[in-house]
Amino acid sequence: MGGRYLARKLLQAIITIAFIILLNFLLFRLMPGSPDRVLARNLPLDVRQVLLERWGLDRPVFPDQFVAYVGATLQGDLGESFKFQGVSVTDVLAERIWPTLVLFGLGEMIAIVIGLALGAYSGWKRGGPVDYVGNGISLVLYSMPYFVIGMILLIVFSGGLGWFPTSGMLEMGATYGSFVDQLLDFLSHLALPLTTVAIGLIGQYSILMRASIIETLGEDYITTARAKGLTEGYVLRRHALPNAMLPAVTLVAINLGYVIAGAITVELVFGWPGLGTLTVEALNSRDYPVLQGVFLLLSISVVLANLAADLVYGLLDPRVRT
Amino acid sequence: MTAASVSSADPRRQRFRLRIRSARDFAGRFARRPDAVIGLAILVVFCILALIPSLLVGPLETATTASGSALQAPDAIHVLGTDDLGRDILNLTIHGTRISMMIGLLATLVTIVIGTSFGIIAGYVGGAVDAILMRITDFFLVLPTFVLALILAPIVLDLIGSDALVFGIRANLFVTVIVIGVTSWASTARIIRSQALSVRERMFVDRARVIGGSRLHIMRRHILPNVVNLIVANTVLTFAGAVLTETTLAFVGLGDPFDPSWGQILNAAESRGAPGLGAWWFFAPPAACVVFVVLAFTLVGGALDDVLNPRARLRR
Numbered sequence: 001m002g003g004r005y006l007a008r009k010l011l012q013a014i015i016t017i018a019f020i021i022l023l024n025f026l027l028f029r030l031m032p033g034s035p036d037r038v039l040a041r042n043l044p045l046d047v048r049q050v051l052l053e054r055w056g057l058d059r060p061v062f063p064d065q066f067v068a069y070v071g072a073t074l075q076g077d078l079g080e081s082f083k084f085q086g087v088s089v090t091d092v093l094a095e096r097i098w099p100t101l102v103l104f105g106l107g108e109m110i111a112i113v114i115g116l117a118l119g120a121y122s123g124w125k126r127g128g129p130v131d132y133v134g135n136g137i138s139l140v141l142y143s144m145p146y147f148v149i150g151m152i153l154l155i156v157f158s159g160g161l162g163w164f165p166t167s168g169m170l171e172m173g174a175t176y177g178s179f180v181d182q183l184l185d186f187l188s189h190l191a192l193p194l195t196t197v198a199i200g201l202i203g204q205y206s207i208l209m210r211a212s213i214i215e216t217l218g219e220d221y222i223t224t225a226r227a228k229g230l231t232e233g234y235v236l237r238r239h240a241l242p243n244a245m246l247p248a249v250t251l252v253a254i255n256l257g258y259v260i261a262g263a264i265t266v267e268l269v270f271g272w273p274g275l276g277t278l279t280v281e282a283l284n285s286r287d288y289p290v291l292q293g294v295f296l297l298l299s300i301s302v303v304l305a306n307l308a309a310d311l312v313y314g315l316l317d318p319r320v321r322t
Numbered sequence: 323m324t325a326a327s328v329s330s331a332d333p334r335r336q337r338f339r340l341r342i343r344s345a346r347d348f349a350g351r352f353a354r355r356p357d358a359v360i361g362l363a364i365l366v367v368f369c370i371l372a373l374i375p376s377l378l379v380g381p382l383e384t385a386t387t388a389s390g391s392a393l394q395a396p397d398a399i400h401v402l403g404t405d406d407l408g409r410d411i412l413n414l415t416i417h418g419t420r421i422s423m424m425i426g427l428l429a430t431l432v433t434i435v436i437g438t439s440f441g442i443i444a445g446y447v448g449g450a451v452d453a454i455l456m457r458i459t460d461f462f463l464v465l466p467t468f469v470l471a472l473i474l475a476p477i478v479l480d481l482i483g484s485d486a487l488v489f490g491i492r493a494n495l496f497v498t499v500i501v502i503g504v505t506s507w508a509s510t511a512r513i514i515r516s517q518a519l520s521v522r523e524r525m526f527v528d529r530a531r532v533i534g535g536s537r538l539h540i541m542r543r544h545i546l547p548n549v550v551n552l553i554v555a556n557t558v559l560t561f562a563g564a565v566l567t568e569t570t571l572a573f574v575g576l577g578d579p580f581d582p583s584w585g586q587i588l589n590a591a592e593s594r595g596a597p598g599l600g601a602w603w604f605f606a607p608p609a610a611c612v613v614f615v616v617l618a619f620t621l622v623g624g625a626l627d628d629v630l631n632p633r634a635r636l637r638r
Contacts, residue, residue, distance in 0.1 A: 295472075
C-alpha cells in the first residue's frame, strides 16, 4: 500500500479524533449547565468555592482547563460519574462495553453474511421473485425502528410463547451448577436481542449490496466476460462479486455511526446491560460525565472503524491508492 | 428584462407555457411509477390526519379526560384499546400524527437550510472556505450523530428551561427540532456541493460575474435554482430520516408527555412493559404509523430522485 495513502488516512483520523475531544470539551465547559453550575447547584458560596478549586474550575477555561482536560483524557481519565458517586467513568464504561460488543459483534457478523448474500442474489436475479419479495421486506425493515422489531419479537416469543426471558443478560440471582448452565442462560437471554439486531441490519445491508451489484453488472468487463462464453455462475463469483463487495464493505463501516442509534434502543427494549442502557440511564439522571464518556468512546470507535475500512479498501483496490 | 422578443408571443408567456409543459411532463413520469403513487397516497392520508385530528377523534385525551379504564384490549368502543391511563390509543395515535409530522417537517427545514447553505457556499466560493467547510462536514458525517443529539438535547434543554415555549412550541419539541437539524445536515451539504461545483463552471455564471453580479447574488439567483432538483429529492428523503430520529429520541425519553408524538407513545408503552404484558395494541398503532410514513417518504424520495436527477445517482 502506498505510504502517502496510509499517511493521509492516518492523519485524517487523528485530526477527527482531535476535533471530537475539542467538541467534547466545549460541550461541557462553555455551555450553560456547565460543570460549575451542575456541581455546585444550591450550595453555599464558600462550599462552592472549595469545589471549584478542587476541580480546577476557578482557573481560566483556556488554556489551563483545556490542557488539563486533554491531558486527563489522553491518560484515559474521563472523570467521575455523578450518579455512581466515586466511580470513575472509565470503570463504568469498561463494565458495560462487553455486553454491547458481544451483542453487536455477533449481530453485525450474522447480518453481513445474510444481508450481503441476500442483496447479491436479489441484484443478480433482478426482477425475480426473490428480488421482489426480498426488496420489499428490506424496505419495510429499513423503515422500521430497531426497537419496534424488538418489541414485536418480545411480544411473540417472550410474552406469547414464553420461549425466551423478557429482559436482562442473566437470570436475576440465579446460581449455576456448571459453566454450561450459565452459558445456556446467557444464550437464551441473548437470542431475541441478537435476532433484532440482525434483522434490522440485514435490511440495510441487502439494499446496499443489491444496488452495488446492479451497478457492477452494468460494467463493460461483465459484458466481456459473458461474451467470452463464461458460465453465469463463474461471472458472478469471479467478476461481479469481488468488485461489488468493495463499496458494500465501505458502506458497512460508514453505517456504523447510524447503527449505534439502533443499538441504544434495542438494549433498552431488552434491558441488555450494555452501553445503550447506560446511555439512557445517564441521560435520565443527567449524568454528563458518563454521557460524554459514551460519546467519546463511540465516536472514536466509529472513526477507527472507518480508518480500518479505508485501509482494507486501499489494500484490495489499487485504484484508490494515490 | 429587455430580452429580444422571440417569435410571436411575449417571452413571459412563453416561459410560463414552458413551465407548464415541463411540470406536466414531470407529473407524467412520476405517475408512471407505482411505488411513487402508493407513497404519495399514504402521505396524503397522514397529512389529513395531521391537519384535522380533533374532527376525526375529538380532542386529545389526557389523564383526566381518559375515556376508558387501564389497558383495555380493543373492542367496539375503543377500536385500538386503551393505554395504562385509560386513554384511547386511536385518539392518541391520530393526535400524535400532527406532532410527529410537524417535528419532522421543522427538523427537515433546519437540516436543508444548513446543508444547502454549506453546500452552495463551499461549492461556489471554493478555495480555503471550501476546504474548511468540507472538513467540518466530513467531521459530522463520521460522528455518531445520534449520540451527539442525545448529549446536546439535555444541555440545550437545561439552557432554555424545560417549561419554556419557543415560537409557540414546547421546549422539548423545539430542542428535538434543533438537535436533529444540527446533527443531520452533512450528507445534504456534500450532495449540494458536488452539484454547485459543476454549475459554477457553466457559461451563465461567468456571464453573471462579468456583468458585476455579487457573490451572494450569483449564489442565490444562479446556483440555487440549478441545485433545486437535488434539494427537492433530498428534502423528502431527509424527512423520512427526521421522523425516524424523532421517534427514536422520544423513545429513549426525550419526548414531551404533554404533546405525545408516536415515539412518545412507544416510550410509554415500553416503560409500562406493554410488550411483556401482551398489550400489543399499545405500541402496534404508533409503530405502524412510523413505518408507513417513513416507507412512503422513502418511496416518494427515491422516485423523485430518479425522475428529477436521472444521471446523478445518489449513493445514500
